[in-house]
Amino acid sequence: MAKYLLRRLATIVPTLFFVSVLIFGLQQLLPGDPAIALAGEERDPETIRYLRAKFHLDEPLPVRYWHWASGVVQGDLGESVRIQKPVSELILEKLPVTIQLAAMAMLIALLIGITAGVISAVKKDTWWDYGANVFALWGLSTPNFWLGILLILVFAVELGWLPASGYVSPFEDLWGNLAAMIMPAFVLGNAIAAVLMRHTRSAMLQVLSSDYVRTARAKGLNERVVILKHALRNALIPIITLGALEFGTLLSGAVLTEQVFTIPGFGKLIVDAVFNRDYLVVQGVVLFTATVYITLNLLADLAYFLVNPRLRV
Amino acid sequence: MLGFAVVVFFVLLALLAPWIAPYDPVATNWSAIRAAPSAAHWFGGDELGRDVLSRIIWGARASILAGVVSVSISLALGVPIGMLAGYVGRWVDALISRITDAMLSCPFLILAIALAAFLGPSLTNAMIAIGISATPIFIRLTRAQVLNAKAEDYVEAARALGNPHYRIALRHIFPNIVAPLIVQATLAIAAAVIAEASLSFLGLGQQPPAPSWGSMLNTARNYVDQAPWMAIWPGVSIFLLVLSFNLLGDGLRDALDPRHK
Numbered sequence: 070m071a072k073y074l075l076r077r078l079a080t081i082v083p084t085l086f087f088v089s090v091l092i093f094g095l096q097q098l099l100p101g102d103p104a105i106a107l108a109g110e111e112r113d114p115e116t117i118r119y120l121r122a123k124f125h126l127d128e129p130l131p132v133r134y135w136h137w138a139s140g141v142v143q144g145d146l147g148e149s150v151r152i153q154k155p156v157s158e159l160i161l162e163k164l165p166v167t168i169q170l171a172a173m174a175m176l177i178a179l180l181i182g183i184t185a186g187v188i189s190a191v192k193k194d195t196w197w198d199y200g201a202n203v204f205a206l207w208g209l210s211t212p213n214f215w216l217g218i219l220l221i222l223v224f225a226v227e228l229g230w231l232p233a234s235g236y237v238s239p240f241e242d243l244w245g246n247l248a249a250m251i252m253p254a255f256v257l258g259n260a261i262a263a264v265l266m267r268h269t270r271s272a273m274l275q276v277l278s279s280d281y282v283r284t285a286r287a288k289g290l291n292e293r294v295v296i297l298k299h300a301l302r303n304a305l306i307p308i309i310t311l312g313a314l315e316f317g318t319l320l321s322g323a324v325l326t327e328q329v330f331t332i333p334g335f336g337k338l339i340v341d342a343v344f345n346r347d348y349l350v351v352q353g354v355v356l357f358t359a360t361v362y363i364t365l366n367l368l369a370d371l372a373y374f375l376v377n378p379r380l381r382v
Numbered sequence: 383m384l385g386f387a388v389v390v391f392f393v394l395l396a397l398l399a400p401w402i403a404p405y406d407p408v409a410t411n412w413s414a415i416r417a418a419p420s421a422a423h424w425f426g427g428d429e430l431g432r433d434v435l436s437r438i439i440w441g442a443r444a445s446i447l448a449g450v451v452s453v454s455i456s457l458a459l460g461v462p463i464g465m466l467a468g469y470v471g472r473w474v475d476a477l478i479s480r481i482t483d484a485m486l487s488c489p490f491l492i493l494a495i496a497l498a499a500f501l502g503p504s505l506t507n508a509m510i511a512i513g514i515s516a517t518p519i520f521i522r523l524t525r526a527q528v529l530n531a532k533a534e535d536y537v538e539a540a541r542a543l544g545n546p547h548y549r550i551a552l553r554h555i556f557p558n559i560v561a562p563l564i565v566q567a568t569l570a571i572a573a574a575v576i577a578e579a580s581l582s583f584l585g586l587g588q589q590p591p592a593p594s595w596g597s598m599l600n601t602a603r604n605y606v607d608q609a610p611w612m613a614i615w616p617g618v619s620i621f622l623l624v625l626s627f628n629l630l631g632d633g634l635r636d637a638l639d640p641r642h643k
Contacts, residue, residue, distance in 0.1 A: 080483075087484030098500040210625035212576050214583050215617030218603055226607045321491035325580055329603065339492065340584055343499040355496045359487040366487075 077370060081363055088359045089141065092352055093134050096124075099348070107348050108150055116150055123147070146353035151345045156353035159338060166236065167334035170257065170326070171319050173250055177258035178265055179312065183305075185262070186269020190277060191296055201266060208263025213322050217256045217329035224252060234331040253330045257322045261315045268311050272304035306373070313369035320358055385629025392623050396442040405433035407440040408591040416609040426611040429601060437593035438615050444594040445623060448509050448578035448587070449571040455513025456520050457567060463517075464524025469532065469551050478521065485518040494577055498586040505578075505594070508587040512577045516570055523566050527559035534558075561638040565631055572627035579620050595620050 099106040104126055108116045121127070125136045140147070146156035189201035225233035232249050239246040276282060277300050285299045286292075324336035331337070335354065342350035395402070404424075405411075414427030425434035467478035485493070497511035531537060532555065540554045581587035582596025590597060595616040602613035 080480075083480040084483045084487060087481050088487050091481075091484055091488070092496075095496055095500045098497070206625060206628060210572070210621055210628055212579055212583075212599075212617065212620050212624070214580065215599055215613070215620060218599065218606055218613045219617065222606050222610050222613065226610075317489035317492075321489040324491060324495065325583065328584065339495060343495060343584070343586065346499075348500065351496050351499050355488055355492055358489060358492055359484075362487050362489065 073374060074371070077367060081367060084363060085360070088356070088363070089138055090134070092356045092359070093137055095352055095355075096348070097130075102126075106346070111150075120150075141356065146356065147349035149342070149347050149350050151342075151347045156350050159350060160335065160353060160357050163333065163335045163338045166332060167320075167323050167327070167336060169239070169246075170250060170253055170323060170332065170334060171316075173254035174257035174261065174319060174322075175312065175315075177254055178261035178315075180262075181258070182262035182265025183269050183301075183308065185266040186308075187273055187296065187301060189266065189270045190273030193274065201270070205263040205266045208259050208266075211259065212325075213256045213260060214325040214329050216259060217253065217326060220252045220256065221329075234329075236332045236334075249330075250332075253326045253332060256329070257319065257326045260322060261312075261318055264315060264318070265308060265312060268308050269304065272307055273300060276300045276304045310369045310373045313365050313372070316365050317362055320362075383633070385626040385631075385633055388622055388626035389630055392442050392619075392626070393446060395439055396446045399440050399443060403433075403436040403439040405436040407432065407436045407593045409433075416605060416612070418609075419611055425615045426609065428598070428609070428612050429605055432591075434598075434612060434615055437598060438595070438619050441593040441595045441598060441616065441619070442623075444505055444582070444588045444592070445575050445578060445620070448505065448512065449575040449623075449627070451509045452512035452516065452574040452578070453567050453570045455510065456516040456570060457563070459514070460517045460520025461524050461563065464521040465528050465551055465556070467521065468525040468528025469547070469555070475525070479525070482518040482521045485515075486522075488515075490515050490573070491577060491580060494581060495584065495586065498581055503586045503589060505582075505588045505592075508578055508581045511581070511586075512574050515577075516574065519570065520563070520566065523562060524559065527562055528555055531555045531558050565635045565638060568627055568634055569631035572624045572631065575620065575624050575627065 096107070104117045104120045104124070105112060107120050107124075125133050128136075144157050146160075148155055149159055152159065185201040185204055189198045192198050221233045224231045231252055232245075235249055237245040237249055277296075282295060282300055285295045290299075320336070323334060324339060326332070327334045327336035328340050339351060339354045342348075342354070409432065411427065411431035411433075414423055414431035414433065416429060417423055417427035417431070419426040423433050423435065425438060428434055428437070463478060467475045467482075488496075494508075494511045494515040497514060498508050501507035501511060528551075537550060537554055540550045545554070578587055579594070579596035579599070582594040583600045585597070585600065588594030588597055598616040599613060599620075602609070602616065606613055
């Protein structure tokens with residue numbers, strides 16, 4: 070276990086190094102003097118001077134990278150030129166909102182995706198199976214910002230059941246918070262539910278044709294017990310790991326969903342930063358996302374290693 | 383077949399836009415401001431009185447162009463780099479694989495948004511951003527295919543005959559890895575169409591007043607209670623085009639790789 074962990078951690082170091090080079094490299098894409106571009110629309114001379122000194126813009130590229138990376142390692146992602154706050158503080162401020170949205174979306178995705186996948190596999194080549202496959206194609210092909218607008222049209226404008234946009238803290242009004250978050254969470258979970266449905270279906274089909282399921286059936290066990298206790302429990306292992314890998318889709322989707330429903334989360338932070346040409350925030354958000362993604366990948370690998378005894382032999 | 387037919391339909395729509403669009407897509411008309419669908423304006427009018435149908439027809443150009451050009455960029459970069467990694471191996475493979483891992487660590491759309499933000503908002507830059515963001519998938523796929531092909535007897539035979547490396551790679555390996563690349567490219571076009579619509583929705587793709595389905599949806603968001611047709615048709619168009627590319631990709635995979643049937 071320790072050996073595996075060490076080997077896995079060793080592969081992360083170069084990946085993180087290249088991620089940092091890639092994100093540092095984004096600055097080089099800016100046309101003209103990076104200090105002027107990074108200073109945003111106001112182009113305050115004070116800010117330009119600060120940026121020039123902070124990023125050592127008069128020094129060669131490798132030296133500049135070294136200074137930048139040393140700051141990043143210590144948690145210094147720079148300061149937002151618009152809000153005049155450290156980028157790391159901004160990210161930590163917005164993160165809880167996106168975490169709640171992502172958690173609700175994942176819960177919806179797991180409920181819909183796994184249920185549809187199991188039904189589709191158990192009732193293979195029936196109308197249930199075709200229906201579930203149509204649902205998966207729908208989920209994969211629908212832009213979530215469009216689905217968001219349609220849901221607003223139906224549930225907020227026509228029926229008036231839910232608020233069209235906005236955010237309420239759960240500590241202020243839990244019911245109001247859930248009412249505001251249910252539509253965005255469904256929109257975000259929809260595409261992931263489709264992916265999970267496909268994975269569940271193929272994992273279940275594989276497990277259902279295995280010897281131990283045949284043995285369980287031969288023992289005369291109730292079909293419900295065979296499917297839920299014997300087949301699904303084993304099929305779930307790869308599905309849960311794949312769920313963790315869907316984190317990227319979740320964050321990408323959150324950018325658009327938060328924009329449609331005006332939720333002040335992590336995704337809205339990057340979009341606002343783009344519009345305000347607050348490039349350090351953009352850079353910080355991408356770096357943070359990539360680091361979290363790499364960490365989740367590692368945890369998913371470890372979880373898979375722990376729950377699958379064959380890998381430990 | 384259905385997927386292919388719908389793709390052909392949209393391609394024809396894009397190519398024939400100047401002749402089949404009933405109105406100029408950027409011409410404003412005060413009497414058609416947020417006008418409901420009618421015989422004169424089948425899909426209604428938008429917030430400036432522009433004909434929604436004409437904008438949908440012209441918008442197909444931006445979507446299809448973005449899908450095809452971005453994936454061409456990904457293929458042009460990803461296939462040679464992936465072949466190099468898979469064929470040469472050793473430190474070249476290790477280096478390329480780590481860079482690919484790094485790129486894949488940044489969620490596709492977030493990387494595309496960051497690239498488009500730094501490059502500046504325009505359709506061309508959006509296509510470059512999407513193309514670069516999708517490249518690591520092609521590097522990984524090509525590398526894996528080359529590694530499989532390298533172990534085949536026909537490559538061994540080509541090597542025994544004294545063929546130079548570039549010839550083995552281009553003449554013997556490449557033709558045998560084209561099928562999965564075509565399938566992946568078709569599915570990647572679907573993802574690129576959604577990505578372009580997403581970037582345009584955020585204001586980082588096609589710039590107004592030029593029509594794009596994504597930017598049309600962004601505007602429609604503000605008029606959803608007064609003119610829902612402004613939001614319905616661009617969304618239906620994106621959905622149909624993406625769905626048809628996904629169906630086409632699935633169909634090609636079944637046709638080219640019987641194990642997936």
